[in-house]
Amino acid sequence: MLNEHPDFSPASRHSQEEPIRLTRLYTATLLGLALLLTIAEVITQWQIDKFQDELWLIRYTATQRHQSQQIAKKALQLADTRDSTTFRAIQSELGTLFSAIERSHLEGRQGLVRDSIGRRSTRMIENSPEVKQRYQNVKPHFEALQTSIRQLIALKEPEQIKSVSGQASLKLLLANENPFLEKIDLVVRQYTAELRQNLTRLQRVELWLHLLTLCTLIGIAYFIYRPAARRLRQTIDRLVDAEKRTTDVNRKLTSANKSLKKARQQLFDATKLQFQQQINEQKSRTAYLMAGQEEERKRLSRELHDGLGQMLTAIKLQVEGLEARLTNEGVTNSNLSALKTLITQTIQETRSISNNLMPSVLSDFGLIPGLRMLVESHNRAEHEGGSPLRITLQADEWLSDSAHRLDKTIEITLYRVSQEAVTNAIRHGKASKIDIQLFEKDQYLHLTITDNGAGFKTQRLVKEPHGQGVHNIHERIKLLNGIFKLTSTPGKGTKLKVSIPYHSQLISHDYDQTNAG
Missing domain, CATH: 1.20.120.1730 (Four Helix Bundle (Hemerythrin (Met), subunit A))
Known part of the structure; x- marks a missing residue:
């Protein structure tokens, strides 16, 4: 059967040798x-x-x-x-x-x-x-x-x-x-x-x-x-x-290719749709998780403010009344003064924790007042502790206007990013100067936080993915289709930049009225 193939016939070999x-x-x-x-x-x-x-x-x-x-x-x-x-x-x-x-x-x-x-x-x-x-x-x-x-x-x-x-x-x-x-x-x-x-x-x-x-x-x-x-x-x-003959074969192949291409496109669209659904589901789960966290923060803040805070205030009043009666009877006890001071510090710490969980200024007046309170609280705390620290805030004027509030999710996201970045710069970077800038450009809100701390090698984020703070920031920004960039050099500080798509418009808010009080 092999000799009958035209490619192996003597005439074929002769025709191949003739041109040579x-x-x-x-x-x-x-x-x-x-x-x-x-x-x-x-x-x-x-x-x-x-x-x-x-x-x-x-x-x-x-x-x-x-x-x-x-x-x-x-x-x-x-x-x-x-x-x-x-x-x-x-x-x-x-x-x-x-x-x-x-x-x-x-x-x-x-x-x-x-x-x-x-x-x-x-x-x-x-x-x-x-x-x-x-x-x-x-x-x-x-x-x-x-x-x-x-x-x-x-x-x-x-x-x-x-x-x-x-x-x-x-x-x-x-x-x-x-x-x-x-x-x-x-x-x-x-x-x-x-x-x-x-x-x-x-x-x-x-x-x-x-x-x-x-x-x-x-x-x-x-x-x-x-x-x-x-x-x-x-x-x-x-x-x-x-x-x-080739034209006939090509016509058949073209028809087969069209069918194959159509099937491949359908498969690609189905895969793309499935992948997009998975991404959307993942975003939804993450968004629900973030919303649940914020709701839990609100509940804890309310519990601390309305429950534990009131109880501590009542204890302080009882101790002050006991101290007054003992003073009238001519009895002095130094432990009561120490107890009253401790209760006052506990009340202040409870208010600080409640404010960090969900500051009422953020829900009542917006992002810029919330950031100012964050800056002032850290500056005051570090000043009282004797540590040299200076935090500055620069923002566009229209952002300070209470009539132009940002979306609730954007305000919470930018506040949490600033809160996490300032805490990391103070706690891990030992920074003495932190600059916060917030401005709008090219239909994006840009938040830049720069410090002069110790800095670190960004490769550590790849080798040590358990850094929960940076991971949370990245997840929050990704939910808003934003851009997150972190640059740092050992000994030269750290720079964090966040860009979120934004179109200026009047936003209505539905914060918890109980927490606003």
Whole structure:
């Protein structure tokens, strides 16, 4: 059964190997073509460089004709000159011209080449035997010119040009000028003929390379492009057929995907709804728990204020009456004074506990008076105990207006957060300065409490999750969809920031009227 699978059939394996074979053949042909073109370009450039050097050599060789004519002209001017200064100037020009023609002649004879600015090329041109023979023919005339010019340059005074040796040098120069020009012209012609032969040979080589390139391109078109185009058409036909089948499969898959996506979305919505219900239930339980705690605080506060407080007040009155009767009878007892002081302190402590559980100022007058009472009570307590402590409160003016009360839950939450933060700063941070700020910005109520206490590492809150105070603050703020942020550095104090969404509006309150009294 395995051999019947189309992917394992011999035809399939052949169809898979055919593109690889064509690719290799195509690559090899292109590489051969590129190599052929590269060789042709290298040969052409090398020959062109060589031709340029030969052209410069021909130019320098042809320059000798003009230089020899100038030398003859200067020699005749030297013979007609009587002034010593002009005589020496012409001799100097004659020497310069002779040095130039001598250098050009000797370098041309050796095959040395110079560029347009006079720099000698690193390559040398091997003169052909014909060129060497031409230079050999011109050599006697060049040496005669050398001898005559050197003798003329060696003259000291203008009168010496009239001497026998001076006239002989001048005649020798003039006698060899025309033969030198004719022989040099033959050298130039020989150079030109050889250059034309080389150009003709280069043209034939380029023609053969061009024909070879055309043949290679024809071979590529016949042996590669033609089979590849045929197989490409077959492949396109197969692809079209496969595309039709794929379209049908994709249509079915799209329908299945839509159904799957719809089912997944329904499952996601159901999971999200269930999770949201769980969160809402958790918030409701937490809210009920917080409300129960506040109600229990109110009940305890009322019990302490109305029950235990009244009883302690009655005991104090009885003790004061007993003390008055004993004083009238002339009996003094120091224990009664101590007992009366203890009862007074107990009454004050009971009132403080009752006020901490649910301050009547908060329920009667709002958050800002409650916070002021919290600040004043701590400042007064620390002042009486001798400890240095200063708590400051800053709030927006409209918050102090009793006509603009906040929501009951917000007031209680912000008061409990402030109460917990101040207590922690005094008890654990040993702070001497605490700043409380309450303001509204961007439809949020922002409460910031900063102290200069000992501080702590906030990582402890992760390692020690049993910190009930911070946990309660976080739970209270989360119920109001607020933001809670706590930053602290050991030795640099602690900063607590709470932000609660708020829209300014007139709020009605339903505090317990019994506790308000």
